[in-house]
């Protein structure tokens with residue numbers, strides 16, 4: 168029996184894996200705080216199927232044909248050298264994933280900058296955490312999803328959750344929400360909203376106005392925590408002035424949330440001794456995601472919450488290593504330890520660890536969508552290496568992205584299964600997955616965990632770290648493929664950065680069931696609550712930032728009269744590459760659907776179970792009609808776990824985070840005759 172962690176989301180629930188011959192059983196651990204009661208969701212319980220379902224790739228593929236590892240690796244290295252020689256280093260791009268271990272994320276960033284010499288690296292976390300991350304950096308000088316242990320929520324009186332459906336996306340999280348009064352902001356009455364004390368149901372894309380209106384009320388009703396604002400923050404006066412015109416009635420008109428409901432929420436938050444404001448992708452995945460999160464942070468600051476015990480602001484990190492994956496350099500503008508790639512001191516430190524000159528390191532590259540959008544064009548890359556993402560299904564305006572992928576001279580995908588993206592690749596590398604390898608994951612609390620190997624890898628597969636080592640070697644660079652060695656190097660590269668892992672070792676995270684970063688010294692503790700005394704800004708104060716509401720990038724009109732929003736269901740994970748291959752999960756969530764209100768359905772003469780077509784300016788998609796009172800009349804919802812939903816979505820980007828507007832666009836819905 169091996170104690171390890173789940174392959175999927177950022178809760179990183181603890182589980183044990185017992186292998187008896189070919190029989191593999193999974194059980195929850197009780198020593199991991201995130202799922203301390205010993206809970207797992209259906210995906211966790213059925214995860215053993217990932218190891219045994221016979222869908223694994225076990226041999227490299229070259230143009231769809233099985234080949235030997237050496238043949239595939241030589242082919243890729245030769246092509247990379249040729250493309251680079253003909254078009255320069257930025258003609259080769261890398262696309263990573265927030266599901267990769269810290270070791271892989273770090274090594275991928277180093278591989279891009281040192282072995283390939285390219286600035287063109289970004290990852291799917293751009294589609295996930297980037298808006299919350301940018302807003303937290305701006306306000307607190309640090310981005311750690313929850314800047315407090317998840318178990319602190321038990322001490323909280325009121326939790327405001329904007330745009331998160333944890334009852335489906337992180338079911339054991341709900342156990343931490345049984346103490347506080349829960350207020351949910353979601354255009355749908357989700358499983359989570361049904362658990363709430365109060366549900367605010369705004370028009371998609373209007374959270375920013377809602378948050379401004381709530382703060383306006385806090386100020387007008389004299390509920391600002393003036394002592395806290397004076398002692399721990401800066402910039403409040405500007406925000407106070409900027410809110411003058413956000414009258415509750417105006418906010419009701421924009422958001423559709425009744426003034427009385429808003430007031431109930433504000434009063435409950437202000438009356439609470441301890442309260443927390445949390446955001447999920449619903450509030451963040453917008454072309455104004457950073458400002459929306461900022462508006463919620465301003466609200467939390469005015470109420471005196473961040474940096475107080477049992478209180479605070481946090482975002483719900485999504486992918487298994489969504490937190491660690493955004494700290495160690497697979498992001499276009501970043502070096503390990505959450506350093507900025509354009510900061511001379513950061514470049515000098517990391518270059519020294521890597522044994523190169525600072526001026527040899529490339530500068531910032533393009534963000535994920537911009538990288539994909541330019542592939543195969545004169546400005547963009549001509550070769551792409553993908554590790555741990557399936558953009559054919561998950562990128563916005565996916566038919567266009569797929570076209571760009573097909574225009575490449577070389578597409579290489581490292582995956583465990585033949586995903587929709589791998590199926591289009593020139594070369595596919597079959598790699599080991601979670602329980603077949605050891606590595607570290609940083610969960611949504613910023614706790615660095617050891618995910619241990621529990622079963623032997625199938626014959627024929629190698630780890631991502633081995634793939635990177637072999638390619639680097641062929642390009643004249645020596646890289647380690649030993650997870651522990653890579654982690655120790657990551658510790659040195661991160662030392663002194665915001666996300667400092669220097670004091671964390673495999674031994675330590677075994678003994679302590681995880682250590683919180685920052686942890687600069689092996690002798691000193693990690694920091695579960697880094698903001699208790701001061702924030703990570705130069706003056707130690709949290710910053711209020713004035714922000715303005717604006718409409719969605721695309722609002723409904725005559726041709727496309729309905730809002731589309733997208734998201735998740737319990738039994739499927741992300742692009743579905745893993746979970747659509749698990750029988751129990753496919754049975755629970757077998758096909759794409761379109762959720763719509765009975766009034767809209769009647770107007771369109773649609774009945775439950777009809778096949779409907781959804782069209783946007785980008786493309787069209789189909790799904791079975793699901794009719795439900797729980798959604799707004801002006802909005803339809805589609806999960807993105809199947810190819811299709813993203814043919815519709817709008818790649819309008821947030822100006823700061825470059826997050827696409829996954830959560831709102833305009834569509835037309837038709838019954839297929």
Ligand SMILES: Nc1nc2c(c(=O)[nH]1)N[C@H]1C(S)=C(S)[C@@H](COP(=O)(O)OP(=O)(O)OC[C@H]3O[C@@H](n4cnc5c(=O)[nH]c(N)nc54)[C@H](O)[C@@H]3O)O[C@H]1N2
Nearest residue numbers: 330331332336371372447448449485486734735737740741
């Ligand atoms: N089962 C399952 N669990 C997962 C994942 C998965 O794919 N499947 N993925 C993991 C990952 S990577 C992530 S990022 C997390 C995401 O976790 P969540 O953020 O909880 O997931 P979503 O379903 O994307 O979005 C949450 C809610 O936002 C609502 N919403 C849509 N538009 C708006 C809006 O304009 N405003 C507001 N306030 N709400 C809106 C949707 O109705 C939806 O219920 O889940 C993680 N866990």
Ligand SMILES: Nc1nc2c(c(=O)[nH]1)N[C@H]1C(S)=C(S)[C@@H](COP(=O)(O)OP(=O)(O)OC[C@H]3O[C@@H](n4cnc5c(=O)[nH]c(N)nc54)[C@H](O)[C@@H]3O)O[C@H]1N2
Nearest residue numbers: 291294295555556557561581582586733741742744807829
């Ligand atoms: N419309 C819409 N689109 C969205 C979203 C939305 O809410 N709405 N959410 C966005 C968000 S938050 C996210 S996080 C993205 C996620 O979207 P994707 O990046 O597509 O995420 P996954 O489906 O998890 O893709 C991971 C791939 O890596 C493979 N894999 C798993 N483990 C490993 C490993 O160890 N190594 C390697 N090399 N491969 C591995 C899996 O088999 C799978 O093919 O989607 C985004 N797209």
Ligand code: SF4
Nearest residue numbers: 173175176180208211
């Ligand atoms: S909640 Fe997340 S980490 Fe926990 S079992 Fe489910 S998918 Fe795994």
Ligand SMILES: [Mo]
Nearest residue numbers: 294295485486
């Ligand atoms: Mo995500």
